[in-house]
Amino acid sequence: MKRHLLSASDLTLEDAVLILDTAEELAKLVDGPVKKLPTLRGRTVVNLFYEDSTRTRISFEAAAKRLSADVINFTAKGSSVSKGESLKDTALTLQAMGADAVIVRHSASGAAHQLAASGWIAGSVINAGDGTHEHPSQALLDAYTMRRHLRDGKGDLAGVRVTIVGDVLHSRVARSNVLLLATLGADVTLVAPPTLIPYGVEQWPCQISYDLDKVLPRTDALMMLRVQGERMNNAFFPSTREYSRGYGLDDKRVAALSSKAIVMHPGPMNRGLEISAGAADGLRSVIVEQVANGVSVRMAILYLLLGGASIEEVSS
Amino acid sequence: MSGYLLRGVSLLGEAQVDVLIDGGIISEVSKKPLAPTGVHTIDCDGLVALPGLVDLHTHLREPGREDSETVESGSAAAALGGFVAVHAMANTNPVADTAGVVEQVYRLGREAGWCDVRPVGAVTVGLHGTQLAELAAMAHSAARVRIFSDDGKCVADPILMRRALEYVKAFDGVIAQHAQEPRLTEDAQMNEGFVSSQLGLRGWPAVAEESIISRDVLLAEHVGSRLHVCHLSTAGSVEIVRWAKSRGVMVTAEVTPHHLLLTDELARSYDPRYKVNPPLRRDEDVMALRQGLADGTIDAVATDHAPHPVEDKECEWSSAAFGMIGLQSALSVVQTAMIETGLMTWSEVSDRMSTRPARIGSLRDHGRPIAVGEPAHVVLLDPRGKSPFTLENNASLSTNSPFIGMELYGRVEATFLRGRATVLDGKLAG
Numbered sequence: 001m002k003r004h005l006l007s008a009s010d011l012t013l014e015d016a017v018l019i020l021d022t023a024e025e026l027a028k029l030v031d032g033p034v035k036k037l038p039t040l041r042g043r044t045v046v047n048l049f050y051e052d053s054t055r056t057r058i059s060f061e062a063a064a065k066r067l068s069a070d071v072i073n074f075t076a077k078g079s080s081v082s083k084g085e086s087l088k089d090t091a092l093t094l095q096a097m098g099a100d101a102v103i104v105r106h107s108a109s110g111a112a113h114q115l116a117a118s119g120w121i122a123g124s125v126i127n128a129g130d131g132t133h134e135h136p137s138q139a140l141l142d143a144y145t146m147r148r149h150l151r152d153g154k155g156d157l158a159g160v161r162v163t164i165v166g167d168v169l170h171s172r173v174a175r176s177n178v179l180l181l182a183t184l185g186a187d188v189t190l191v192a193p194p195t196l197i198p199y200g201v202e203q204w205p206c207q208i209s210y211d212l213d214k215v216l217p218r219t220d221a222l223m224m225l226r227v228q229g230e231r232m233n234n235a236f237f238p239s240t241r242e243y244s245r246g247y248g249l250d251d252k253r254v255a256a257l258s259s260k261a262i263v264m265h266p267g268p269m270n271r272g273l274e275i276s277a278g279a280a281d282g283l284r285s286v287i288v289e290q291v292a293n294g295v296s297v298r299m300a301i302l303y304l305l306l307g308g309a310s311i312e313e314v315s316s
Numbered sequence: 317m318s319g320y321l322l323r324g325v326s327l328l329g330e331a332q333v334d335v336l337i338d339g340g341i342i343s344e345v346s347k348k349p350l351a352p353t354g355v356h357t358i359d360c361d362g363l364v365a366l367p368g369l370v371d372l373h374t375h376l377r378e379p380g381r382e383d384s385e386t387v388e389s390g391s392a393a394a395a396l397g398g399f400v401a402v403h404a405m406a407n408t409n410p411v412a413d414t415a416g417v418v419e420q421v422y423r424l425g426r427e428a429g430w431c432d433v434r435p436v437g438a439v440t441v442g443l444h445g446t447q448l449a450e451l452a453a454m455a456h457s458a459a460r461v462r463i464f465s466d467d468g469k470c471v472a473d474p475i476l477m478r479r480a481l482e483y484v485k486a487f488d489g490v491i492a493q494h495a496q497e498p499r500l501t502e503d504a505q506m507n508e509g510f511v512s513s514q515l516g517l518r519g520w521p522a523v524a525e526e527s528i529i530s531r532d533v534l535l536a537e538h539v540g541s542r543l544h545v546c547h548l549s550t551a552g553s554v555e556i557v558r559w560a561k562s563r564g565v566m567v568t569a570e571v572t573p574h575h576l577l578l579t580d581e582l583a584r585s586y587d588p589r590y591k592v593n594p595p596l597r598r599d600e601d602v603m604a605l606r607q608g609l610a611d612g613t614i615d616a617v618a619t620d621h622a623p624h625p626v627e628d629k630e631c632e633w634s635s636a637a638f639g640m641i642g643l644q645s646a647l648s649v650v651q652t653a654m655i656e657t658g659l660m661t662w663s664e665v666s667d668r669m670s671t672r673p674a675r676i677g678s679l680r681d682h683g684r685p686i687a688v689g690e691p692a693h694v695v696l697l698d699p700r701g702k703s704p705f706t707l708e709n710n711a712s713l714s715t716n717s718p719f720i721g722m723e724l725y726g727r728v729e730a731t732f733l734r735g736r737a738t739v740l741d742g743k744l745a746g
Contacts, residue, residue, distance in 0.1 A: 086631055108632035109505075109516040110586030117585065131634070133516030172516060199521070200513035 063298035109133035139176035158185035166225030325360035329662030368400030368693030373618035380409025398695035413438035422459035465492035481541035533560035551604030573649035588636030623714030
C-alpha cells in the first residue's frame, strides 16, 4: 500500500480488500470488552480541516483515539488560516510539531496531493475530501457497508449493482466511489440530469443514465447524493421540485427497489429534496450504519498507513 | 573592433556561408571564406543563423509588479532566448491604456537595450471592457503602438469589439483578441475534458475560445479589419482560422510554445506550474496546433511569457495565478516540437518567429532576411543534442517554467541587435 491515501485510485484490489478486512477485525475488537487498542500509542494524528465537516472530523478523531493516537484538531476557523496563512506555512508548522499523519479536508481540489508531493510534511497524508475531487475514506466506508449487507462482509464486490444518484458534477464522494467500486468489481450506474454529469464522463468506468425509474429495479445499492438547492441558480436544473420529481428518492421509488436493495447517503441529507423522510428512515436505509462503519474503516486506514502493532499482538 | 564575422554558419539550417556584420547591418554574405580585418570572428561550425526573433506576446509586468519582472529583466531574458523585439502586453498596473504608460514602457526598453520593446496598448480603459481607450493617442505616441489587446481578458462585448476593429484601421492597427467567452469560463481552472472530470477542477471548454474566434473573424470580415488571435489552443480554433483565411478574412493567429508540447495530463500533479490561460489541452489539440503552424494557418509562435512570484504558484491550484515564463525556452521548444518531428524547416521557423510576427506588429526594421544591406538582427543557435532544461541561466525574476527538467533540443549561442551582440556564448553580453 502507498504511504498516502489521496485518491481511491491509489488502492489496488488487494489494498482495498485488506482495508475492508482489517476494518471488520477492528470492529469486532472494539465491540468487545476492550474499547480502545494501544496500537498507535505515542503517534500524533493531525486533523487539518480547512472546511467545515463535523461528521468526517469526528469520525477520524474517534478512529484515532480508539487506536490510542494523540489527536490534534486544526480547523480553519479561529486559526491563522483565516488570517491568510498559506497551505505551505500551515504544513510546515504541523511538520515542526511532528505529525505522523495529517488528515486534510480542503475546499481546493488537489490540496491533499500538493501536501503529499511538496515535501513539506514527512508523515502520511490522508485525503478527507478535497474540493470536488475525491473523498476516498467515504468510498471505503460505503464499500464496507455494501459488503456487509450484500456480500456477508467478505471479499470484493464483483457483480454488485450500485446506482449513484444526484450531483455527480460537484461530488467528491461520487468520484471516489466510481474508482473504488470499479476496483472492487461492482457495476456502477450514475443517474442525474445531464447538467450534473461531468463533461468527459464517457471515459469513467461506469454507466450513465438520465432515468432513475428505469435503473431502480436493477439496483442492489442505491446511493443518493446531496444536492444543493442553490444549484438551480446556475441553471443546473429549473427548480428543486422538478429535481425531486425526476431524481429524488420518495416512498414510491423505494417500493420499486428489489427486496434486498439498500439505500445509502453520505450525509448531510436534504430531506424532501433528494430523499424523502420515509426513504431516509425506512427499513432499506443503512444511512446511520454508514456513520458507525466510518469509524471502523478509518481505524483500518490509520492502522495500515501508520503500521501499528499487529492486531494479533493487540488482542492477545 | 566593432563588427562580427560569423564564420561557416548554416544560414536557416542550409548552406554554410560567412556572414559579416558591420555598422549595424549585414555587410557581406559569402559562400567563399571572408577575411576582413578588425572584427571579432565567431567560429560557427555547426551553428544555425536565423533572423532575430520577434515575440508578439510578452508580459513584462512593469509598471506594477516589479517583484515578478521588469522591462530590464524580461528583455534580458528575451535576448537570451534569441529575441530582438518583444511586444509588452498592456495588463500592467496602471494598465497601458494611455500614451503616458506606453511611452514609459517604451523608454524603459530603450534604456535596458537588450531588445526592442514595443508596447501593446489596451483596447479598453483599465481592461474593463466597457469604454475604448485612447487608441489613436497611443498609436501616435513615441511608442508608435500598432497592436492593441486586453490580453488576460477578452473583449467580450461584440459592439465594442466591432468598434475597436473599425477604429484602428485609421492607423493600420490590429486588435489582438484573448478569445475567452467569460460566462463559459467562470472560475475555470483547466481544460474541460476527461482529466478535469477526474480531478474535480472546473473546466475551461474549447467552445469558450472557438465561439469568440468565430464571432471575431465574422466581425473582421464584415468591417474589413485586421484581427489577430492570441494563443490559439484548440483543434477547433485552427479549423476556424483556416476557414476564415480561405474566405480572405484578414486574420492572423499565434500559438505558444507550451501549447505545442504540453497537455492537460500534466495537471494530474496539481502542480500550479502547469496552470495557464488558455489551459493546456489534449494531445489531439497539440497535434492540430503543430499542423496549423506547419501549414501556415497559424502565423506565429508567441511566448505569452507570464512571470509570477513564487507565492502565487506555491499554493492550491485553484488559488494559483495563470501563466508560465517562456522567453528562454521558446526556441528549444519549437525545435523539439516542430524541427525534430520533421514538421518544419528552419526557414519556416524563421518565418513564424521573425518574419510574420514583425509584419503583424508593423515592425519594418525587423523580420528581415539575413542579406546584404539588411539590419543585423541575427540569432545563432546550436541545434545539436538535447539536454534537460534548467533555470541556471535564467534572467527572468520569476521561475515559473513548466519545462524545468524536460529534455529539449538546441540552445541559443548568440543574439545580435542592430549588429550589437546582446548575447554571446549563451550569456548576456553587457
